[in-house]
Amino acid sequence: MSRELIIEEMKERVFQANLELPRLGLVKLTWGNVSEINRELGVIVIKPSGVSYDAMKVSQMVVTDLEGNLLEKKSLKPSSDLATHVVLYREFTDVQAVVHTHSTNAVMWAQAGYDLKAYGTTHADTFYGSVPCTRTLTKEEVLDNYEENTGKVIVETFNERNIKPLEIPGVLVSGHGPFTWGNTPSKAVENSLILDEVCLMAKETEKINQRVVDIPKFLLDKHYLRKHGKSAYYGQ
Amino acid sequence: MSRELIIEEMKERVFQANLELPRLGLVKLTWGNVSEINRELGVIVIKPSGVSYDAMKVSQMVVTDLEGNLLEKKSLKPSSDLATHVVLYREFTDVQAVVHTHSTNAVMWAQAGYDLKAYGTTHADTFYGSVPCTRTLTKEEVLDNYEENTGKVIVETFNERNIKPLEIPGVLVSGHGPFTWGNTPSKAVENSLILDEVCLMAKETEKINQRVVDIPKFLLDKHYLRKHGKSAYYGQ
Amino acid sequence: MSRELIIEEMKERVFQANLELPRLGLVKLTWGNVSEINRELGVIVIKPSGVSYDAMKVSQMVVTDLEGNLLEKKSLKPSSDLATHVVLYREFTDVQAVVHTHSTNAVMWAQAGYDLKAYGTTHADTFYGSVPCTRTLTKEEVLDNYEENTGKVIVETFNERNIKPLEIPGVLVSGHGPFTWGNTPSKAVENSLILDEVCLMAKETEKINQRVVDIPKFLLDKHYLRKHGKSAYYGQ
Amino acid sequence: MSRELIIEEMKERVFQANLELPRLGLVKLTWGNVSEINRELGVIVIKPSGVSYDAMKVSQMVVTDLEGNLLEKKSLKPSSDLATHVVLYREFTDVQAVVHTHSTNAVMWAQAGYDLKAYGTTHADTFYGSVPCTRTLTKEEVLDNYEENTGKVIVETFNERNIKPLEIPGVLVSGHGPFTWGNTPSKAVENSLILDEVCLMAKETEKINQRVVDIPKFLLDKHYLRKHGKSAYYGQ
Numbered sequence: 001m002s003r004e005l006i007i008e009e010m011k012e013r014v015f016q017a018n019l020e021l022p023r024l025g026l027v028k029l030t031w032g033n034v035s036e037i038n039r040e041l042g043v044i045v046i047k048p049s050g051v052s053y054d055a056m057k058v059s060q061m062v063v064t065d066l067e068g069n070l071l072e073k074k075s076l077k078p079s080s081d082l083a084t085h086v087v088l089y090r091e092f093t094d095v096q097a098v099v100h101t102h103s104t105n106a107v108m109w110a111q112a113g114y115d116l117k118a119y120g121t122t123h124a125d126t127f128y129g130s131v132p133c134t135r136t137l138t139k140e141e142v143l144d145n146y147e148e149n150t151g152k153v154i155v156e157t158f159n160e161r162n163i164k165p166l167e168i169p170g171v172l173v174s175g176h177g178p179f180t181w182g183n184t185p186s187k188a189v190e191n192s193l194i195l196d197e198v199c200l201m202a203k204e205t206e207k208i209n210q211r212v213v214d215i216p217k218f219l220l221d222k223h224y225l226r227k228h229g230k231s232a233y234y235g236q
Numbered sequence: 237m238s239r240e241l242i243i244e245e246m247k248e249r250v251f252q253a254n255l256e257l258p259r260l261g262l263v264k265l266t267w268g269n270v271s272e273i274n275r276e277l278g279v280i281v282i283k284p285s286g287v288s289y290d291a292m293k294v295s296q297m298v299v300t301d302l303e304g305n306l307l308e309k310k311s312l313k314p315s316s317d318l319a320t321h322v323v324l325y326r327e328f329t330d331v332q333a334v335v336h337t338h339s340t341n342a343v344m345w346a347q348a349g350y351d352l353k354a355y356g357t358t359h360a361d362t363f364y365g366s367v368p369c370t371r372t373l374t375k376e377e378v379l380d381n382y383e384e385n386t387g388k389v390i391v392e393t394f395n396e397r398n399i400k401p402l403e404i405p406g407v408l409v410s411g412h413g414p415f416t417w418g419n420t421p422s423k424a425v426e427n428s429l430i431l432d433e434v435c436l437m438a439k440e441t442e443k444i445n446q447r448v449v450d451i452p453k454f455l456l457d458k459h460y461l462r463k464h465g466k467s468a469y470y471g472q
Numbered sequence: 473m474s475r476e477l478i479i480e481e482m483k484e485r486v487f488q489a490n491l492e493l494p495r496l497g498l499v500k501l502t503w504g505n506v507s508e509i510n511r512e513l514g515v516i517v518i519k520p521s522g523v524s525y526d527a528m529k530v531s532q533m534v535v536t537d538l539e540g541n542l543l544e545k546k547s548l549k550p551s552s553d554l555a556t557h558v559v560l561y562r563e564f565t566d567v568q569a570v571v572h573t574h575s576t577n578a579v580m581w582a583q584a585g586y587d588l589k590a591y592g593t594t595h596a597d598t599f600y601g602s603v604p605c606t607r608t609l610t611k612e613e614v615l616d617n618y619e620e621n622t623g624k625v626i627v628e629t630f631n632e633r634n635i636k637p638l639e640i641p642g643v644l645v646s647g648h649g650p651f652t653w654g655n656t657p658s659k660a661v662e663n664s665l666i667l668d669e670v671c672l673m674a675k676e677t678e679k680i681n682q683r684v685v686d687i688p689k690f691l692l693d694k695h696y697l698r699k700h701g702k703s704a705y706y707g708q
Numbered sequence: 709m710s711r712e713l714i715i716e717e718m719k720e721r722v723f724q725a726n727l728e729l730p731r732l733g734l735v736k737l738t739w740g741n742v743s744e745i746n747r748e749l750g751v752i753v754i755k756p757s758g759v760s761y762d763a764m765k766v767s768q769m770v771v772t773d774l775e776g777n778l779l780e781k782k783s784l785k786p787s788s789d790l791a792t793h794v795v796l797y798r799e800f801t802d803v804q805a806v807v808h809t810h811s812t813n814a815v816m817w818a819q820a821g822y823d824l825k826a827y828g829t830t831h832a833d834t835f836y837g838s839v840p841c842t843r844t845l846t847k848e849e850v851l852d853n854y855e856e857n858t859g860k861v862i863v864e865t866f867n868e869r870n871i872k873p874l875e876i877p878g879v880l881v882s883g884h885g886p887f888t889w890g891n892t893p894s895k896a897v898e899n900s901l902i903l904d905e906v907c908l909m910a911k912e913t914e915k916i917n918q919r920v921v922d923i924p925k926f927l928l929d930k931h932y933l934r935k936h937g938k939s940a941y942y943g944q
Contacts (some may be wrong), residue, residue, distance in 0.1 A: 028905060029898065030943075031830070038381045050943030080934065080942045102830045107909050111828040112917035121412045122267070122338045139926045147928055170822055175923045176829045183253040190265065197264060199342050208439055209348035218375045222382055226316065234316045235266075235286030332656045356583040357648045358503070358574045426501065433500060437579050444675055445584035451647045454611045458618055462552065471502075471522025498901045504937040593884045594739070594810045662737065669736060673815050680911055681820035690847045694854055698788065706788045707758030 003041060010036050010045040011061040017185030018047045018056065021101060024193050032101040033079035036185050037089045042066050046085060048076035066090070080147065087151025087180065090163040093104070093160075095181040097188040105199035106178035106192075109133065113174045115199065117214050119205045123198045124215065125224035126191065128167040131198075132157050136174045154179060167228075170195045239277060246272050246281040247297040253421030254283045254292065257337060260429050263289070268337040269315035272421050273325045279300050282321060284312035302326070316383065323387025324417065328394075331417040333424040341435035342414035342428075343425045345369070349410045352434065353450045355441045359434045360451065360459035362427065364403040367434075368393050390415060401465075406431045410435040475513060482508050482517040483533040489657030490519045493573060496665050505551035505571040509561045510659050514538050518557060520548035529612065538562070553620065559623025564637040567653040569660040577671035578650035578664075580607065585642070585646045588670065589686050591677045595670045596687065596695035598641070598663065604629050605644040626651060628651075639700075642667045651668065661678075713748060718753040719769040725893030726755045732901050740809040741787035743857065744893050745797045750774050754793060756784035774798070788855065795859025795888065800866075800873040803889040805896040810880065813907035814886035814900075817841065821882045823907065825922045827913045831906045832923065832931035836875040840865050844882045848922050862887060871875070872878060875936075878903045 017034040021027035030053070035046035044064045050061060052190045062078040063071045070078070079085075087099045109116055116131040118124055134153045141149035154171050157163075169191045170180035176193055183190035205212055214220075227234045237245075253270040257263035266289070273281035280300045287296060298314040299307045304322045306314070310405050315321075321334045345352055352367040354360055369390045377385035393399075405427045406416035414431050418424035441448050450456075463470045489506040493499035502525070507518035516536045523532060534550040535543045540558045542550070551557075557570045581588055588603040590596055606625045613621035626643050629635075641663045642652035650667050654660035677684050686692075699706045725742040729735035738761070743754035750779075752772045759768060770786040771779045776794045778786070787793075793806045817824055824839040825831055842861045849857035860934075862879050865871075877899045878888035886903055890896035913920055935942045 028901065044912060048944065078944055104905065105912075107828060107830055108916060111913040112920055113907060114917060119411070120343060122343055122844040136924070137927070139924070142924075142926045142930045146934075175827070175927060193264065197340065201347060204341075204344040204439060205347040207443065207915065208344060209350060212348055216372070216375070216378075218378045219373070219411060221402060222378045226382075226888060236284065236313055274482060310514065355647070356581055361607060377670040420663075429500065437576060437583060440580040440675060441681065445586060448584055451612070452608070452614075454614045455609070455647060458614045464616075472520065472549055517825060556818070590816060591883070596817055665736065669812065673812060676813075676816040676911060677819040679915065680816060681822060684820055688844070688850075690850045691845070691883060694850045698854075708756065708785055 003195060006038060006041060007043060007045065007063060008064075010038060010043070011058050011063075013185045014045045014047065014061050014139045015056070015058040016116040017097070017099070017189050019187070020189050021099075021192070022053050024189070026101045026103040026189075026192050026196060028102070032099070033081055033085075034097065034099045034185050035079070035082070035085045036097045036187065037066070039066070039089075039093075043071065043105060044068070044082075044085065044089065046082055047076050049079050051076065066105035081150075083145065084151040084154075084179070087148055087155060088179070091151075092181065094166055095169075096183050097185040098179060098181045099185075099188040099192045100177070101178050101192050101196075103192060103196040105196045105203065106172060107176075108203065109199045110172040110177045116172065116195075116202055117200050118220055119212055119221045120215060121219065122194075122201060124220045125227050126194045126224075127170065127198070128224040128228075129163070130214070131170050131172060131195065131221065132161060132163065132166055133172040134174050150176070167224075242274060242277060243279060243281065243299060247294050247299075250281045250283065250297050250422045251294040251459065253333070253335070255289060256422070256425050257428070258289050260425070261345065262337045262339040262428055262432060264338070268335070269317055269321075270335045270421050270425065271315070271318070271335065272333045273302070273331075275302070275325075275329075276442060279307065280304065280318075280321065280325065280461075282314050282318055283286055294391070305374045314437050317386075319381065319383035320339070320387040320415070323384055323391060324415070327387075327391040328417065330402055332419050333421040334415060334417045335421075335424040335428045336413070336415050337428050337432075339412045339428060339432040341432045341439065342408060343412075344439065345435045346408040346413045352431075353355075355438050355448055356451060357455065357459045357464075358430075358437060361436070361463050362430045362458045363406065364460040364464075365399070365456065366450070367404060367406050367408060367431065369400065369408040370410050373458045375385060379450060386412070390445075403460075458463055478510060478513060478536060479515060479517065482515070483535075484512060485528050485657045486517045486519065486533050487528070487530040489569070489661045490573070490613055491525060492658070492661050493527050493571070497660070498573045498575040498661075498664050498668060502679070504571070505553055505557075506571045506657050506661065507551070507554070507557045508569045509538070509567075511538070511561075511565075514542065515543065516554075516557065516561065518550050518554055521551050523548065553622075555617065555619035556623040556626075556651070559620055559627060560651070563623075563627040564653065567641075568655050569657040570653045571652060571657075571660040571664045572649070572651050573664050573668075574627065575664060575668040576643060577675065579648075579666045580675065581671045582644040582649045583647060588644065588667075588674055590621045590692055591674050591684055592687060593674060593691065593695045594666075596692045597699050598666045598696075599670070600639040600696040600700070601635070601692065602670070603640055603642050603644060603667065604633060604635065604647050608646045622648070632651070639696075714746060714749060714923040715751060715753065715771060718746060718751070719766050721893045722753045722769050723764070723766040725805070725807070725897045727761060728894070728897050729807070729900070730761050732897070734809045734811040734897075734900050734904060736810070740807070741765070741789055741793075741805045742805065742893050742897065743776070743787070743790070743793045744805045745803075747774070747801075751779070752776065752784050752790075752793065752797065754790055757787050759784065769810075789858075791855035792859040792862075792887070795856055795863060796887070799859075799863040800889065802874055802878075804891050805893040806887060806889045807893075807896040807900045808885070809900050809904075810885045811900060811904040813904045813911065814880060815884075816911065817907045818885045819883060824880065824903075824910055824944065826928055827910050827920055828923060829927065829931045830902075830909060832928045833935050834899065834902045835906070836932040836936075837871070837928065838876050838922070839876055839880060839906075840869060840871065841880040842882050854924070865922075867874065869930050875932075894942075
């Protein structure tokens with residue numbers, strides 16, 4: 001397939017995945033963005049900045065190189081969070097798509113500044129352990145290259161805790177909100193949906209039972225591994 | 237009616253009941269399944285595993301015998317929770333249909349690990365007492381035959397407490413979520429809807445009044461028995 | 473207008489008001505009923521019992537006399553809550569329509585067993601003071617003539633507190649749910665909507681500020697009286 | 709453009725912005741109003757009082773002078789909150805449109821009587837610091853010229869705290885609800901949507917983490933200033 005055609009198909013997928021965000025109730029106004037990478041081609045496709053979902057066209061998707069430099073004439077400006085996506089793609093080499101939202105329940109947890117613990121099998125089916133909440137960025141990290149440093153603090157969090165990005169395909173950035181990722185834009189969006197739902201469930205679980213603890217490791221393993229990896233037996 | 241026709245009609249009912257789950261907001265993605273049994277025919281019909289509700293066809297409903305063995309060539313794989321359904325049908329002999337969901341409010345209670353008490357008449361109209369929460373499965377029960385053991389722990393819970401399955405047509409599996417049942421797939425789905433709503437009501441009732449207690453037995457009796465049994469006078 | 477025509481129009485209004493309940497999210501399944509009275513004609517029109525809103529027809533509305541005796545041949549059975557409506561009409565002589573629902577937020581308060589205090593002007597625009605929660609019915613009141621006694625305990629509550637029914641057009645029945653009323657079926661439904669919304673607001677207000685108190689009497693007066701009575705100046 | 713034509717366009721914008729309120733879930737029944745001012749023309753256009761959104765027509769929008777006196781024959785009565793809008797336009801001279809709602813989450817905060825703190829970047833993207841809650845009005849302020857005094861207590865709050873109205877384009881009136889504003893009716897409505905969403909997020913954040921504090925000033929600055937002012941780089 002030609003480079004042009006591959007990029008056209010990336011634009012279409014990124015466009016559709018962006019539209020899915022308000023449809024799923026994960027994004028109000030313009031508060032979200034989806035991107036996809038093709039490392040062989042050296043190309044990232046991402047939503048333009050601040051364009052309303054109603055008016056957005058597939059042709060407006062922004063094409064950049066792997067450092068986030070614009071590749072097309074007459075391009076719109078990319079999402080202001082592009083630099084975060086670039087860092088995630090550089091460091092998380094098995095991630096092909098990234099989503100950022102301000103979905104209500106995930107933002108609540110991010111604002112609370114706590115990790116999201118695995119209180120049940122709904123969580124374990126997708127996230128193989130707690131979804132981490134990053135530390136707060138320092139003043140220096142915010143003043144210069146804020147969006148890049150947001151990516152770096154996510155990577156730092158995953159490295160320090162020795163988490164594989166595809167085993168826990170999402171993060172809560174403290175005081176800000178969620179990022180999720182996956183093999184495809186639609187899978188990364190699905191992970192945003194699940195993260196938001198699991199945040200809601202965990203929040204209310206803690207209110208019903210203030211002493212609730214994580215499910216046991218063997219139950220976490222069972223549910224995660226029946227859906228992922230070699231021994232998976234869920235689905236067709 | 238011929239065996240083939242009966243099975244066709246079971247497939248149609250199971251298909252429609254499965255579609256009802258996302259319509260009622262009880263299921264996101266593929267997180268639910270409905271089955272129906274015909275004991276005379278020795279047949280269970282259940283949703284295929286991991287098939288999206290949008291793409292699902294009536295012909296894809298999976299037909300098994302009463303032990304869960306596939307009965308049709310070219311069959312899709314059945315829901316991974318089939319073994320739980322099989323145990324429930326074997327032990328709860330007056331149950332004709334089973335539903336499993338990850339509906340938001342019922343999962344919260346299941347994750348909290350508490351029985352759902354009868355705080356009002358909305359509960360009493362359908363559930364004749366607390367909806368029990370099972371104990372957590374042991375490591376051994378999770379490692380081998382997890383889905384079958386999920387069924388067994390539900391049955392154990394009902395036996396220990398001496399509950400008749402049709403008098404409390406639902407359960408919370410600790411750390412996991414709800415199962416409900418009924419005489420028909422549509423009745424079992426209705427019970428899932430009611431269980432989720434009653435979980436929501438109970439959760440918030442406890443927040444408004446932290447010392448709330450169950451309604452008195454005579455009010456529970458009144459509401460349950462005006463809708464069920466010989467002296468029922470609700471409906472046409 | 474002929475007696476027949478007046479009753480036809482009552483049926484149409486009661487039918488439309490019943491349909492409005494699920495549309496407004498106040499009723500799931502068959503959990504609600506609306507009635508209207510015409511005292512000159514000696515007629516009450518009410519929803520039939522347990523008929524689904526999808527299948528319900530205007531011709532199925534049930535016509536009774538002021539004691540709740542059926543007046544039409546081939547009538548369906550009336551709502552099982554008819555006896556409650558009958559008592560309210562007998563004792564609250566300026567009420568023309570009654571609504572009962574199990575709307576989520578009002579049920580939470582009724583289950584909690586607390587009066588709904590006036591924490592803001594949204595409440596004061598419709599309810600001229602706390603919406604009372606009844607006492608729990610005694611065993612005797614539940615065993616015999618339960619629905620009639622539900623009406624009586626509502627009336628007892630309003631009499632003891634010296635509340636005029638049209639000034640606080642709703643009540644929470646302890647452990648059960650809300651009844652509301654008004655001059656017309658559509659106004660009574662509107663009051664159900666407002667009661668549910670105000671229950672939601674009050675519940676969350678108490679969580680944000682656990683020491684919140686009622687708004688001052690002068691603000692309650694201002695908002696209630698700018699919408700009701702001789703000095704009202706809201707609306708056209 | 710002729711005076712007539714300018715007013716026609718104002719009516720159309722005000723009408724559309726009013727319709728947007730129930731569409732966005734910010735208004736039930738008739739509980740909201742939007743207005744726009746043209747200071748050169750000496751004209752305010754506002755929603756009529758108590759007219760249902762379903763029946764409302766663009767021609768029914770009410771035109772007044774800058775003191776709120778009706779300018780058109782056969783005019784409907786203006787929103788009862790007009791006097792509040794008039795004060796806000798007089799004192800907040802860079803505001804072109806005002807919105808009042810009883811949106812659920814903002815009312816909860818207003819009833820709680822607390823300022824809405826900036827717990828995250830979703831807040832900081834629109835509100836440059838805490839959204840203030842006014843003091844409660846005195847008895848005298850409520851008895852005479854209540855709506856005008858509502859405007860005055862908003863202005864007092866902003867003056868005392870030295871807040872620029874366009875930097876924090878909204879307020880919570882204690883025991884009542886939110887007002888927001890902006891350069892255009894649609895922007896003012898957008899600010900109502902954001903205020904309600906941020907109220908929801910903050911409320912739940914406080915429940916997850918009872919010791920949560922405001923985000924640091926440098927993060928507030930970063931997010932607010934990347935969307936507003938000379939150094940903004942968000943959007944096209």
